[in-house]
Amino acid sequence: MARRRRRPWYRRRAYRLARTAVLTVVLVMAGDRIVHREGHGAGTAAPAPQPRAVEAGDARPGVTGPATTPPPSPSASARTTAAAATPAPRPARTSAAPRTLPRSRATRIVIPYIGVDADLMDLGLDSERRLTTPPEDKPELAGWYTDGPSPGEPGTAIAVGHLDTNTGPAVFGGLGELERGKRVEVRRADGRTAVYTVDAVKAYEKDKFPNRLVYGTRDRPELRLITCGGNYDRRTGYSGNVVVFAHLTGTREPARKG
Numbered sequence: 001m002a003r004r005r006r007r008p009w010y011r012r013r014a015y016r017l018a019r020t021a022v023l024t025v026v027l028v029m030a031g032d033r034i035v036h037r038e039g040h041g042a043g044t045a046a047p048a049p050q051p052r053a054v055e056a057g058d059a060r061p062g063v064t065g066p067a068t069t070p071p072p073s074p075s076a077s078a079r080t081t082a083a084a085a086t087p088a089p090r091p092a093r094t095s096a097a098p099r100t101l102p103r104s105r106a107t108r109i110v111i112p113y114i115g116v117d118a119d120l121m122d123l124g125l126d127s128e129r130r131l132t133t134p135p136e137d138k139p140e141l142a143g144w145y146t147d148g149p150s151p152g153e154p155g156t157a158i159a160v161g162h163l164d165t166n167t168g169p170a171v172f173g174g175l176g177e178l179e180r181g182k183r184v185e186v187r188r189a190d191g192r193t194a195v196y197t198v199d200a201v202k203a204y205e206k207d208k209f210p211n212r213l214v215y216g217t218r219d220r221p222e223l224r225l226i227t228c229g230g231n232y233d234r235r236t237g238y239s240g241n242v243v244v245f246a247h248l249t250g251t252r253e254p255a256r257k258g
Helices: 013-040 211-215
Strands: 106-111 116-123 142-145 155-161 183-188 193-205 221-233 237-252
Touching: 106 155, 116 155, 155 211, 183 221, 193 221, 211 221
Parallel strands: 116 142, 155 221
Antiparallel strands: 106 116, 106 183, 142 155, 183 193, 193 237, 221 237
């Protein structure tokens, strides 16, 4: 009787099973590395934090009341271009970007097209982190958010003013009549003047206020002018806000004496 020939070791069942198990482990580990690399690679950006929205009622019927809380002024290294569902206003045509200015307190705002020439007072946030407004008994005053950029600095600067009072129009009563390309001048404590050009004038209901579009930080110097807008109700005040979007297009040095 012929002796049965033994199979080579590499054709035995035990070897084939072991080889299949090893290949399976290697493929699983390789796939895990690919998924990990795709999920955390340098090309994947973390979502930007959303500024906290705060419902801010008017101080009294007929005066301004921004619908959201402006974020604190970021450092230069932390500035990012804000994203928003609503497209940003298209910049007005200008020449080369002007040089930015160092920090200096805002003192006066001039808007020739609507006849505004008003002092600026410093404004901050109240205990509920809502932007305050100028005193009700001084409707001719506008206010500058001092925790944001000063006139001519990079970032989003904010100025607010009353729309009207019980006796008539206030400092920003004509804000909704501004047009694209018109000039806004903001004078500073150091004597320099920051000149902005209007990009757009928008009206928003307070429950649909585009927080990041209005308050989001920008690399270049921009300006937002805010007052009340929308429908008026004697009990709740105005239903919305008017917002002017502008960007820096020039600076002026103080006039030389003599």
